[in-house]
Structures are given as C-alpha cells and as structure tokens.
Amino acid sequence: MTYTAPVDEMIFCAEQVVGQSRLAATDRFAEATAEMRAAILAEAAKLCEGVLAPLNRAGDLHPARLENGVVRCTPGFADAYRQIAEGGWVGMAASPEFGGMGLPQSLAVMVNEMMASACLSLSLNPLMTQGQIEALEHHAADWIRALYIPRLVSGEWTGTMNLTEPQAGSDVGALATKAAPRGDGSYAITGQKIYISWGDHDVAENICHLVLARLPGAPAGTKGISLFLVPKLIPDGAGNPGVANAVRPIGLEHKMGLHGSPTCVMAFEGATGWLIGPEGGGMAAMFTMMNNARLGVGVEGLAVAEAASQKAAAWALERRQGRTPDGSATIAGHADVRRMLMRMRAQTAMARGVAYDCAFSLDMARAAEDGAERDRHAARGAFLTPIAKAFGTDTGIEVASLGVQVHGGMGYIEETGAAQFSRDVRVTAIYEGTNGIQAMDLVGRKLAMDGGEAARSLLAEVATTVDSARDGGLGEVAAALGEAQAAAGRATDWMLAQTDMTERHAGAADYLRMWALMLGGHYLARGALASGETERAALARFAAGRMLPEAVALSAAAMAGAADLYAIPAGRLGG
Template structure:
C-alpha cells in the first residue's frame, strides 16, 4: 500500500483561487486567512497520514471486540484518540464559549475528508461527538451545556446518537423506547437501540448518548418523540463522573466494513437521562445532529474516493502488463492503457469537484452562523439545507463507485487483502445507508427541499450557477454545464406538485442529475481560475474537459428516465415480485 498524501495543494488552490476564502472571512469578521488555513490543513494531513493511516488495516483486521461486557477497540486506537484530542483536533470548529477553537467549518469538513481517507472507523468518533455537541448546544438547558459541552468539545468525553431500534429504522414513528419521569427532574430510559456507532469504547472518559424515547403521555407517531441526554457515567457527590449508569452493550454488530468502529446494540435499563429541548419535540432536536452528520457522511464518500484514487494511480504507474497501443513496446505500465485512465479520471473528476463543492457548502454554513446580515444568514442556511441531501447521497454513491473502480485498476490484486482496496470497498458501502439511506435523501430533496420558499431557494441556486457559467463564456465545461442545467431546470419544473409515486420514481435520478450539474459548476469555476502555466492549472483544465465530455452527458439519460414517470415502475403488481 502506498503512503497517503494529503491534498494540500488542491486545498490551497481552492482557498486562494476558486472559493474566495479571504474575502469570505473578512465579510464574517474572522481573522483567518488562506495561509493560516492551509497551515492548519497541512498539519492535520500530517497527523492523518502519519498517525491514523498506519492503523487502518490493522484496525480492520483486529476489529473492536466485546470482552466481558466491555468494548475493546483495536490496539493503538485509544492512544491515537488521546493524542488526537490533546493536539486540539476534536475542538477545531467548536464554539470558543465551550473551549473550541472556532475555526471555519471548511477546515473541519476538509479534516473530515482526510480522516475518512486514512481511517474511516476512527473518524466516526470525532464526527459523532461533534454532532452530539451541536444538538446539545442548540437545544439543551444551560446547565446541561455547561456540564457536558466543555469535556466533549475537548475530546475528553465523546458522544453518540441512539435512534434506531429493531422495528424502527427510517420510520421513527414505530419507536418504543420509554422515558419515565423521576422526582428529581431526570428520566428513567428503558429500551434497546441497535446500530449505535461509537456507543462504547475504551478511550477513557464519559460517553454521552442522545437517545430518542417516548414520555408516558406522548402522542402516537413522530409527534410523540422526545430527546434525552444519557451519559455512561453519572455525577457523584463530589462532582466527579464515576457512577455507572444503567446502560450496557448487549452485542457488537458484525458488519461488512468499518470493523474497527464499535457499532453497538445498546440496552438502557432505567438509565438516568435528562430532557433535551421540549417534550415531544425530540425529532426536531435530533435533526440538528442528523443534518450535521449527513454532511460528514457525504465527506466520508469523498475521502474514500480520494484515498482509493491515490492507491490506484500509484499502482497503475508501477504495474507492468500488456503492450503499448501501437504494439511496439511491452510490457508497459498500465497507466498507458485507455481503460485504466478512464477509471482513474472518473474518480479524479468526482473527487476534485466534490472537494470544491464541499468547501463551497462549508463556507455557506459559516455564513449562516456568522454573517452580520440576517438576510444573508438566512439565504446561506437555505442553500446548505438544499445541498445537504445532495452532498450526503451523491458523494457516497460516487464514493462507493470510485472505490470499486479503483479496485478494478488493481485487477486480482484489488480483491485480496494485501493492497487494502477491498477494505475501501467494504468501508465505503455503509455511507450510502446510515444517517438516512440515499433513497431517503433523494426523497428529501424532491419532497422537502425543492418546495422551500415556494421554489425560490432552488431557483436562487440555479441563478448562482448560471452567473458563473456566464462569466466563463468560451470554456467547454461552461457550455456543457449550461446544457445540463437546462435539463435540470426542466425536470425541476415538471416535479413541482408531483404526487408521492411520481416523486419517488424520479427522486434518485433527479438527485444524481442535480449533483452532476453542481459538479459541472465547480469544474467551471476551477477551469476559469486555472488559466496559468502551472502543472496544477494544466491538470485542472484537462480534467474539466474530461468531466464535460465523458461524465456530464449522463444528464441526458437521467432526464429521459425522469420524464418517463412512474408508470413502468408501478406497473408490475407487488405479488409478481
């Protein structure tokens, strides 16, 4: 396996030449410039490459284990977590009021990319902790914030979210876990949750679970769900957290991938918890965490794709097989074969556009939180909401496809463990499923996000794209993206007011079309900026042309499929399957 190389040059190009980072920071009053941001990312990349990447294969092979009811993570993970937290990486973008560094979210999202690229199982620990912190910060009482946020932000404690039950996955209306009020204002939580990532570990410190449960007087369905903070350890008389709560790990899930990540069956046997937010409003509170996690999960797909590309490109430049196209030379390195280049370019065209779109989305999230103008904050927040299902679903779909293509470059060597490619494929697969399956994300985009503000949000997004395409007049990528945008506008209009079946039939294809246009937009911006003689600029222009000619044409087929409607999908009776 080749060493991981953090994409610092690409980050710097995006910060300084594409995304207008310094201008954006000045608008928000943040004293961070591109040089500082690149230095932070360079140090983060060094940590990921030197500390976490070497643990990845070993972690996959050893896996987390349940020993006498206690979770034991693979050798080296606990020490790596403590070093990660001590170096301040757990607090990178967190609120300074609770000990965070308050750095821009774009740095957090690109750190997440490098974490996923080097050790996806490890990266879930800080990602889930950060999401739990966001839900607590947005909805919990001042007492709970003051008690739990500082040690979680620092990485002394970690977080997990407990939603799923054996009978209640996507349909949380079926949730059965109960919460009974106690005299002291706390609640006794009783029930079982499954698929709980980071539910327990051996890092030391507390583990703070956010648990969905029903109060005794809860109405039926999702309107009767409340959110509770349930820590592994409760406070003692001296203020320390030493009393073991009535919760335990019943089993570790046996999974296709992310073996080092302890995915727990959690039993809550009258465990003590505290209400977060209002009674029966837990779903809204949990979605604060879920939306943050969905961006993180999308970046996991991006990270896996980038890591897979590095391995496959390195292998292709060394592996000797076959003869040159003219038959005059042989054996040649497989990078000379057109089909190998096609696979590598498919991956690279996604990774570099995805990295740019992730950065743009992260800057919008910063604007939503910190811009001085309220209208601009609202506009940016709406754009993030629109793009969240696109980032989550499209990035994880393209990420899995990229891992498979990179594995294919290796041929038979990609199927055996030695080179690590089969682990990328196995690890990437979960990202299409958890935090809301990609089909659910597509339905969210079509059913909830397109109608926002009467369609004004998506039309505003299209206007942003159109403005940059007009500014890049003359570039092939701009012309091809404009053609795809016209198709996207047309199917968007056709889906307004569509019924449930019609929306369901179109949703997945629509999201992919939306993603292709968004990536074409980013390639247009990158190609327009890359007009110099530097090798990086030349490579950007070449890959932009590849995306325009070989990947954007998928838009036509997707639009035709969407226009076919639901008739052929629903024609076959259920009994015939």
C-alpha cells in the same frame, strides 16, 4: 496504507472554486485567514499521515471486540484518539465559550476529510461527538451545556446518537424506547437501540448518549418523541465520571466493513437521563445533530474516494501488463485504465466541490451580517446538504469499486487494501438516512421550503459559469454545462408542478444525481478558469464529454413519473 493529504488541492477547491476566503471578511470568522487555515491543515496532515493512516489496516484485521461487558478497541486506536483530542481537533468548530476554537465548519470539514481518508473507522468517533456538541449547544439546558460540552470539546468524553431500533429504522416514529419521569428532573430510559457507532469503547473516559424515547401519554409517531442525554458514567458533584449508569452494550454487529469501529447493540435498563429540548421536540433537536452528520458522512465518502484514487493511481504507475498505446511501461498507459483513473479524479473533485460549498453556505448562514444574506445561505446550505450526503457517499462507493478494477485480480485480494475501501465505504449510503431518503428530502422538503428559490439561485450561478467558460476558451465545457443546466431547470419546473409526491419521489434519485453532476461540472469549470492550468482544463473537458451528458439523461428519468415503477405487482418483482 500510504496516504498523502491533498492539502494543496483542498485549499484550491475551498479558496478558488468555492470562495471560502469570504469567511475571513466576517466578524465571526475574521481570524480564519488563509495563513491560519493553511497552517492548521498542514498540522492535521501530519497527524493523519503519520498516526491515523498506519492504523487503517490494523482496524480491519483486528476488530473491536466485546469482553465482559466492555468494548476493547483495535490496538493503537486509544493512543491515536488521544492525539486527536489533545490536538484540539474534536472541538474545532465549537464555541470558544465551551473551549472550542470557534473556527468555520468548512475548515473542520477539511480536517475531517483527511481523518476519514486516513482511517475511516477511527474518524467516526470524533465526527459523532462533533454532531452531539452542536445539538447540545442549540437545545440543552444551561447546566447541561456547562457540564458536558467542555468535556466533549476536549475529547475527554465522546458522543453517540441512538435512534434505530430493530423495528424502527428509517421509520423513527415506530420506536418503542420509554422515558419515565423520576420527579427530580431526571428520567428513567428503558429500551434497546441498534447500529450505534462507537456506542461503547475504551479510548475515552466517558460516553454520552443522545437517545430518542417516548414519554408516558405521548402521541404516536414522531410528534411523541423526545430526546434525552444518557451518560455511561453519571458525573459526580465535581463533574467527574462517577457511578455506572444502567446502560450497556449487549452485542457488536458483525459488519461488511469498518471493523475497527464498534457498532453496538445498546440496552438501556432504567438508565438515568435528562431531557434535551422540550417534550415532544426530540426530532427537531436530533435533526441538528443529523444534519451535521449528513454533511459529515458525505465527506466520509469523498474521503474514501480520495484514498482509493491515490492507491489505484500508485498501482497503475507500477504495474506492468501488456503493451500500451503510448508506449508507457505500466498499465497507466492503457486507455481503459486511463478512463477509470480520470473518472475517479474527476468525480472525487466534483464531490469535494459540493461538500465544501455546502459547508461554506452553512458557515455564511451563521456569519453573514445581513439577515437576508443569512437566510439565503441557510436555504442554499439546506438544499446542498442531501446532495452532498448522497453524491459524496455514492462517489466513495463508485470510486472505491473502480479502484478494485484498476488493481485487476489483485484488487480482489485483501492484502492490497483496495477491497477494504469498498467494504468500509458501502454503509455510508445507508448512514444518517439512506440516499433514497436524501433524494426524497431534496424533491420534497427542500424544494417546498422556498418554492424552488434556492434551486433557481444555484441554476443562475451555473449559468454564469457557462458564460465565463465560453468567454475563457472552454467552449466545449460551456456547451455541455449549458445543456445540463437547462435540463436541470426543466426537471426542477416539473418537480415543482407535481402535487402527487409519489410522482416526485419516483424520480428523486435521478434528480439528485443530475444536480450533483451539473454542480460538479460547474466546480471543475470554475477551477479550470481560476487556475489557467492545462490539467484542470483537461479534467473539465473530460467531465464535459463523459459525465455531464449523464445529467441530461437523468433529467429525463427524473420526469418519468411513477407509473412504470408500479406496473409489475410487488410480489412479482423477484421474478
């Protein structure tokens, strides 16, 4: 696959649309100047274009395999991972106390986007480790932080997240894995976990598993769950990987896509582990990692959308087929192909804006000097997280599907690579809580945490953009964005008025999508105003005419209630 990192577009979105340059004005991120950020992104682009992208097809054709109890990865992955680790890319946002760079999460998100565009299967490995680093920084005992985090930051060791069991998927509280205290501060962990990304491999010297399990006498449900760190190889007195722990992969999932990423069934057979956080605090600790991963997975969807868009546009500019209305020599001149390419570009830009804005808010929640400002950004970031995850992954799926369509019959032929994008990205809408769960989180916990204040604050930001667009000569954009903003306000008021959560949940997916499209139009309008470029204005007008009206319709669907969903008995839904 040929991939060109869109560094200029990424910087424009971060700086001109979202305003991430404000981070350099804080004490915490004072060194993250525009010049430093540009230099880092340029180096990351070289790695992604020259090392990772050539492996994307290899990962699909030569999957990871389980041999004699050890997972062997795609040829070339180990060397590429070594270059990721040695370049310091795993620990970009980690604390300097543990060897990290201490850079903004928003910059790490941009690098992660490039890596996922270039080779999604391999990029999952450092992404999981980054989430584990954050969880250990917040919840682990000092000795664990001192021993494990520097090795995770350096990439010598990698991290995983072990939640799902055959009977306990989204219902995490149904898990059966047991943890028994040994009396020496360690615990014996016994159980089976499934769908464990990079649960075993041969690209690093040790693997650190975060495992949810239940202590003796713990209450049922999520309140009885604790979190444990279980290494593949137990460190010796010098901190080096020592004896093998009683944890092993017993199978690899045969997946629709992401063949280069080993997804393991893991057996814990009295494995030695250590408690992370308090007893019964497993879900709170794991959610630190999961929230990091939710934004990360949304970025994966965005990344595949970018890569699929590049491939489709290149194909459209070389494929000759029929006469075109504008006399172009290739299919890029056909109106319907142009419609698809415009939609791909606009929706990718929308998803990028949501993800970058979310990351910026989470950074400001840590870096702002004023406590009230930190709280405001924390609430803003929390509200944007499920939108970034769900819309980013939906965008990856939809744009990859359009990419196949642009290729025509050749899109269905594996050699072109267009189909791989669709297969690889499909699971992202399921990862880290399905997109339906993200939507229910948005209308439930995220609206409830502040009575809708974060939502109303964002609506006010969009209203300001409406005024600016009207004054800036983008009247049709202002009109469409204003209608979407008003519709979102009505839907938000309706959601907050519902005391029956089933009523909210029935329209949750529509509500989230409405927000994403409205925010996307807001970002495109800001980009057009900031640049003054005719192309950006054209993209904003395209979205205003063809995408923002969807937000108004989705507002009505969000307020439809639950009655129609339950009008047919469940047993009759199959026809």
